[in-house]
């Protein structure tokens with residue numbers, strides 16, 4: 001029995017439902033592999049984050065880190081819930097623009113924003129640029145001057161905290177490509193440059209220590225560090241930040257061995273730390289911004305796959321092959337990420353064996369799950385992999401020229417196609433013939 005499946009997610013036929021829609025019907029109608037979001041879960045999590053701030057009467061923004069899953073429909077849901085978003089590329093910004101997302105609630109991040117990206121952000125009146133390096137300060141000044149405009153900015157600092165998570169998704173340690181270093185005085189220098197620019201309105205400071213973090217301690221240390229810098233800036237430069245942005249990174253449960261705090265409990269503890277530290281240092285309580293990606297998109301997502309072939313080797317775990325794989329979810333291959341999977345037709349069925357769920361890509365590393373207990377499956381059975389909503393479709397590729405899956409939003413018993421499945425023609429539509437002499 002899978003503890004992640006709530007009893008009300010099983011319908012009278014015994015099938016898994018997502019957003020009140022039968023998962024087998026979804027597979028039949030839209031085909032597999034298919035990404036399905038339970039939209040109510042997205043809303044619930046954004047609301048839970050907002051509530052933590054509202055209960056404490058702290059000014060805030062819940063800024064969804066849209067790199068976790070960016071799609072017009074997703075920006076629309078976040079806008080409807082009153083969230084902000086952070087974007088990290090022209091492509092994410094363009095998608096937000098297409099969704100009519102309120103530009104004043106967009107923050108633009110990135111360690112190597114191009115001039116074209118900064119121009120796009122300025123021309124669309126993006127609410128906040130999170131400045132990452134000295135080159136960007138110069139570029140942004142030039143872009144603003146060329147348009148006779150000004151913009152709100154924050155400084156991203158590297159807090160010097162090594163979060164306990166996969167090293168590929170740590171970002172707060174001293175040796176990181178993101179943000180201004182503290183010890184060497186780079187952050188102070190950046191502040192002075194920005195304060196000296198009449199076109200940049202300095203609003204606050206930002207740190208993000210990494211992703212899929214379970215320990216509270218790292219977040220509290222980062223929050224305390226940000227307040228310490230705020231006090232230092234006040235004392236040294238007469239500048240007091242209005243906003244402290246603590247980033248995202250709140251870990252979620254992928255498998256039953258994971259026991260993270262609720263995402264909103266991480267945030268509650270962070271707010272308390274900021275309150276205590278600002279009181280100690282006699283600072284005004286700043287607005288607190290968070291940037292959760294995974295905790296909003298992850299648990300809401302399900303990947304549906306159809307079982308195909310199978311390979312049994314005596315003494316080894318069988319391979320059960322599915323019609324997707326590393327092209328729609330690179331995380332197991334990249335981070336040894338783990339997931340749980342159930343049989344869509346009977347998610348609480350007795351398990352009969354432990355298998356490896358292998359994708360269809362020409363890579364031995366294309367194994368989505370190394371040890372998944374399942375009932376005995378047969379070709380044609382639909383499997384639902386849980387918690388795939390963050391960095392799954394967002395990191396999808398066309399490796400082996402496989403089309404990327406469709407994405408469906410399910411809510412109140414209704415399914416809506418929000419990203420079409422790529423066609424074979426889509427795969428070649430950028431190709432041009434080469435006429436050989």
Ligand SMILES: Cc1ncc(COP(=O)(O)O)c(C=O)c1O
Pocket residue numbers: 065068086109171208210211212247248249250291292293294295390
């Ligand atoms: C600056 C920044 N903010 C927010 C996030 C979102 O992190 P997560 O999806 O772990 O909440 C990331 C990704 O790690 C990030 O780099």
Ligand SMILES: N[C@@H](CCCC[NH3+])C(=O)O
Pocket residue numbers: 067169171211212331335390391
């Ligand atoms: N893509 C990573 C998270 C990176 C977050 C981006 N800063 C993951 O799947 O876990």
